[in-house]
Amino acid sequence: MNQISQNIISKLSELILGKDEQLKLALCCLLSKGHLLIEDLPGMGKTTLSHGLANVLGLSYQRVQFTSDLLPADITGSSIFNTQTNSFDFHSGPIFSQVLLADEINRASPKTQSALLEAMEEGQVTVDGTTHTLPEPFFVIATQNPLHQSGTHPLPESQLDRFFIRISLGYPDTEAEKSLIMAGNDRSFKLEDLNLALTAEELSELQAKVMSITLSEPVVQYIIDLVSFTRDSGEFGDPLSPRASIALGLAARAYALICGREYVLPDDVQAVFGPVAGHRLNVPCNEQTPVVESIFSRVPVPM
Amino acid sequence: MSANSLVKRNTLITSLIYCAISLLLFQSLGYVFCVSIVLVTIFKVSTTIGAVKNPSKLVVNLLAVTVIVVVFLSLGLKNTIEMFVAMLIGACALKMLQVTSAQQATSAYILNFFTYPCFYLFSQNILAFAFVAGLLLFNLAQLFSVSHNLPIKTSYKSSVKKFIFSLPLAVAMVLLVPKLPPFWQLPNAKSANTGLSEDVDPFEITELSRSSELAFRALLPAADIFQPPFYWRAIVHDRFDGKKWQMSRLQGVGLQRTYQPMGPTYSVIAEPSNTRWLFTLGDGIPASKGMGVNHFGTIFQKKLSNKPVQYEVSPVDLDDARLSRWEYAINVQLPEGYNPQAIELAKKWDSETGSTQEFITRMKSFFVTGGFNYSLSPPAIRNKHNVDEFLFSTQSGFCGHYASSAAFLMRTAGIPTRLVSGYLGGEFNQQSNYYAVYQYDAHAWVEYYVPQQGWLRLDPTAWVAPDRMFGSLSDLAELEQEFKDNLGISLASFSNIRAINWVRLQLEQLDFHWTRWVLNFDDKKQSSLLKALFGAKHNFLPALSVVLILIATFGGWFAYLNYRKWKSQAKEIRLYNRLLDFGKVQASSLTPKQSIELLKQKFPRAQAELSEFYTLFESARYNTESLSREQYKRLSFLNRRIIKKAKIK
Numbered sequence: 001m002n003q004i005s006q007n008i009i010s011k012l013s014e015l016i017l018g019k020d021e022q023l024k025l026a027l028c029c030l031l032s033k034g035h036l037l038i039e040d041l042p043g044m045g046k047t048t049l050s051h052g053l054a055n056v057l058g059l060s061y062q063r064v065q066f067t068s069d070l071l072p073a074d075i076t077g078s079s080i081f082n083t084q085t086n087s088f089d090f091h092s093g094p095i096f097s098q099v100l101l102a103d104e105i106n107r108a109s110p111k112t113q114s115a116l117l118e119a120m121e122e123g124q125v126t127v128d129g130t131t132h133t134l135p136e137p138f139f140v141i142a143t144q145n146p147l148h149q150s151g152t153h154p155l156p157e158s159q160l161d162r163f164f165i166r167i168s169l170g171y172p173d174t175e176a177e178k179s180l181i182m183a184g185n186d187r188s189f190k191l192e193d194l195n196l197a198l199t200a201e202e203l204s205e206l207q208a209k210v211m212s213i214t215l216s217e218p219v220v221q222y223i224i225d226l227v228s229f230t231r232d233s234g235e236f237g238d239p240l241s242p243r244a245s246i247a248l249g250l251a252a253r254a255y256a257l258i259c260g261r262e263y264v265l266p267d268d269v270q271a272v273f274g275p276v277a278g279h280r281l282n283v284p285c286n287e288q289t290p291v292v293e294s295i296f297s298r299v300p301v302p303m
Numbered sequence: 304m305s306a307n308s309l310v311k312r313n314t315l316i317t318s319l320i321y322c323a324i325s326l327l328l329f330q331s332l333g334y335v336f337c338v339s340i341v342l343v344t345i346f347k348v349s350t351t352i353g354a355v356k357n358p359s360k361l362v363v364n365l366l367a368v369t370v371i372v373v374v375f376l377s378l379g380l381k382n383t384i385e386m387f388v389a390m391l392i393g394a395c396a397l398k399m400l401q402v403t404s405a406q407q408a409t410s411a412y413i414l415n416f417f418t419y420p421c422f423y424l425f426s427q428n429i430l431a432f433a434f435v436a437g438l439l440l441f442n443l444a445q446l447f448s449v450s451h452n453l454p455i456k457t458s459y460k461s462s463v464k465k466f467i468f469s470l471p472l473a474v475a476m477v478l479l480v481p482k483l484p485p486f487w488q489l490p491n492a493k494s495a496n497t498g499l500s501e502d503v504d505p506f507e508i509t510e511l512s513r514s515s516e517l518a519f520r521a522l523l524p525a526a527d528i529f530q531p532p533f534y535w536r537a538i539v540h541d542r543f544d545g546k547k548w549q550m551s552r553l554q555g556v557g558l559q560r561t562y563q564p565m566g567p568t569y570s571v572i573a574e575p576s577n578t579r580w581l582f583t584l585g586d587g588i589p590a591s592k593g594m595g596v597n598h599f600g601t602i603f604q605k606k607l608s609n610k611p612v613q614y615e616v617s618p619v620d621l622d623d624a625r626l627s628r629w630e631y632a633i634n635v636q637l638p639e640g641y642n643p644q645a646i647e648l649a650k651k652w653d654s655e656t657g658s659t660q661e662f663i664t665r666m667k668s669f670f671v672t673g674g675f676n677y678s679l680s681p682p683a684i685r686n687k688h689n690v691d692e693f694l695f696s697t698q699s700g701f702c703g704h705y706a707s708s709a710a711f712l713m714r715t716a717g718i719p720t721r722l723v724s725g726y727l728g729g730e731f732n733q734q735s736n737y738y739a740v741y742q743y744d745a746h747a748w749v750e751y752y753v754p755q756q757g758w759l760r761l762d763p764t765a766w767v768a769p770d771r772m773f774g775s776l777s778d779l780a781e782l783e784q785e786f787k788d789n790l791g792i793s794l795a796s797f798s799n800i801r802a803i804n805w806v807r808l809q810l811e812q813l814d815f816h817w818t819r820w821v822l823n824f825d826d827k828k829q830s831s832l833l834k835a836l837f838g839a840k841h842n843f844l845p846a847l848s849v850v851l852i853l854i855a856t857f858g859g860w861f862a863y864l865n866y867r868k869w870k871s872q873a874k875e876i877r878l879y880n881r882l883l884d885f886g887k888v889q890a891s892s893l894t895p896k897q898s899i900e901l902l903k904q905k906f907p908r909a910q911a912e913l914s915e916f917y918t919l920f921e922s923a924r925y926n927t928e929s930l931s932r933e934q935y936k937r938l939s940f941l942n943r944r945i946i947k948k949a950k951i952k
Contacts, residue, residue, distance in 0.1 A: 214925070218924065299892060300891035
């Protein structure tokens with residue numbers, strides 16, 4: 001199992017250079033069957049990462065570029081009148097795929113955003129009174145530009161909550177950037193070059209394995225202490241919900257699995273806490289690290 | 304166990320305790336009251352087992368009224384203390400019928416800390432102490448049990464622990480905190496039903512020989528004047544009304560002058576009794592506060608106490624060689640029209656003899672040869688001419704009969720004579736060097752006046768039963784059987800079984816020390832103890848010791864709590880914490896991994912061991928599989944090794 005995840009990470013790191021931690025978190029999100037939100041400035045490799053993830057996991061994917069005039073039907077699909085059968089036929093939209101890449105999700109209008117987010121939560125789409133089940137597995141990997149950029153509609157808190165993990169890639173280090181420049185605009189080649197790292201069975205096996213990771217009592221206590229801190233300290237306008245607590249436990253397990261351990265350490269909790277809790281606490285990406293560090297420094301690790 | 308069934312069980316036990324207390328106090332509280340408490344308890348038992356429904360408010364109120372009426376009718380207003388205690392016990396017992404919630408039970412248990420010690424109003428010996436202390440301990444446990452919803456066993460353990468921790472504090476408080484007089488006091492309960500009586504009907508004293516209760520204890524220093532037989536004087540009866548020997552008003556006359564003691568003082572610890580009169584060997588004057596002495600040389604308490612009283616006596620020889628006319632008159636006084644045969648006999652002897660001594664010799668030969676016998680259960684004499692009846696008809700009796708008859712005969716002959724009641728003998732306790740005198744040692748004898756010599760003692764009983772003069776009645780082989788028949792069932796009646804006798808003596812001794820050192824620990828003893836303990840510095844050292852003991856007690860308690868916390872931690876955590884303490888790592892917000900990394904930086908030498916330690920620690924702490932014994936050993940070993948390596952600079 002460890003080898004499989006190591007394999008995936010190493011393949012992805014050929015594509016996204018020097019961002020192993022983010023890759024681990026992204027994989028952790030998918031193993032926990034959660035949706036991933038990648039927030040960064042344009043040109044940082046958000047889209048590349050999402051393509052790479054879908055490719056490596058061997059899943060069918062569709063990409064939708066969100067724009068301000070995108071309508072819900074453009075994602076979900078619509079019923080079109082068939083003159084031969086005299087009935088409406090449903091033409092499924094790009095959402096009917098295993099991985100939906102929602103590029104620049106915060107450029108779309110709130111109406112369209114919520115159509116997507118509904119599908120994320122329910123795993124199904126209702127068009128004209130007919131419910132259509134989405135394929136299994138179904139992931140949304142959304143990218144978003146920082147909110148200060150022009151022409152963005154911020155996602156409401158309730159919808160941010162649907163994203164399991166938010167990561168930010170950040171600037172590459174010098175070495176990585178050098179290699180990027182050397183390779184030039186050879187990205188498409190690289191993407192196609194990625195072999196399938198695992199089959200669909202292996203993926204579901206991996207996902208099932210997440211729940212078998214031991215989450216010991218002191219670690220659960222640590223999660224509870226961290227969550228309570230956000231509720232009791234009064235520093236956060238949007239404290240963490242129980243859904244966030246569940247997500248923390250799950251993400252820590254998946255992270256431990258990716259690290260090749262059978263059990264969760266407080267360190268795993270710390271590793272996933274920022275990405276899992278940051279967007280739920282409404283902390284901007286660039287402030288996430290100091291805020292999380294200050295929480296860690298004030299919450300004792302239970303023994 | 305549910306909270307409800309805990310309350311049920313606890314209140315049932317408490318009801319039974321109330322029942323036991325009232326039965327133990329039945330002599331003071333009366334049969335009627337005890338029976339009603341037993342009935343209430345039976346009611347409680349039947350509601351608990353479900354045979355009867357829980358009583359309604361009306362029923363409980365009716366019961367309460369009934370108990371109040373019972374208390375008033377059976378005890379009345381005269382016995383304030385008994386009534387008060389009976390009311391309290393009755394109210395508590397009824398409360399137990401009503402209790403349904405833990406909150407109600409809690410308040411009842413808090414009240415019990417007051418109710419149970421009421422037992423001390425009636426008895427303060429060591430057994431009573433053990434009994435009440437045990438009850439209080441159990442009550443504490445019950446309080447914990449109902450208020451914290453714990454099983455009785457668990458809460459009992461915890462209450463015993465708290466008791467043990469508070470013990471040094473209690474001892475320090477008793478020993479060192481200044482003793483202040485009470486702000487208010489209850490009138491004393493009439494606790495003692497045995498003892499001497501101020502009026503002696505010679506035909507009544509039989510009652511005493513039935514009781515193996517302790518009368519008093521005496522510590523006699525080694526001195527020539529303290530030689531057996533020990534005649535312990537208590538009450539002087541100088542007035543005879545034909546039936547009873549009574550005390551004349553002369554009792555109130557105090558000593559006329561001061562006397563030099565003729566020997567070392569001795570100390571007596573008297574059990575509570577219903578007379579104020581205390582015990583002296585021969586004449587004595589008190590060397591303790593709160594005692595008075597009259598001109599007979601008998602000592603009395605100024606205020607009757609229901610606690611054991613300890614006092615010191617200086618032996619003196621009262622200068623009573625001269626007898627005033629009114630004293631003379633009182634001491635030959637006899638009522639007219641009684642005992643004509645005895646008067647005739649005495650007058651005959653008087654005319655035939657010349658001196659008091661000769662008269663006594665004559666009387667002695669009459670008693671020795673007259674076929675008299677000593678008996679603890681003589682036939683009852685209800686004749687008006689009781690002395691005649693005894694002397695010429697029944698001729699069987701005990702000290703009272705002999706003393707009374709002798710005094711009657713001597714007074715008839717014009718010899719000033721008085722009857723003295725007190726105790727004879729005592730059981731010597733080898734280990735603690737004291738004499739224990741029991742109620743069955745009660746005795747009566749005669750004192751007669753000889754001009755120039757003063758008052759002399761005469762024990763007519765000794766003529767008939769010479770053995771009676773030495774040792775206690777319980778030692779007397781001849782009377783043993785009869786004595787035991789009269790004694791009823793108590794430990795003393797088994798004194799020929801060695802084991803039981805041993806137990807009896809040990810208990811006896813324990814109680815002696817209890818009475819001497821605990822019950823009689825007063826301000827005087829306290830100050831002398833402080834002086835002995837701290838010497839000249841006794842002004843501030845006691846306060847210092849109180850503070851130190853307080854600190855030690857609370858410190859001990861917190862240390863114990865910490866120890867328990869420490870003990871409850873898993874071994875790997877203890878070892879890990881030891882490493883952190885050793886490395887001085889403030890690790891509360893660090894994960895173990897981060898802390899170990901810090902340690903690795905601090906102690907680069909021990910990196911390998913730290914890594915291995917961490918691996919084991921991690922799997923012990925965060926994996927569900929626990930470590931094997933070998934792995935734990937390895938963990939401890941690594942711990943020691945890391946510390947050792949880190950110490951090398």
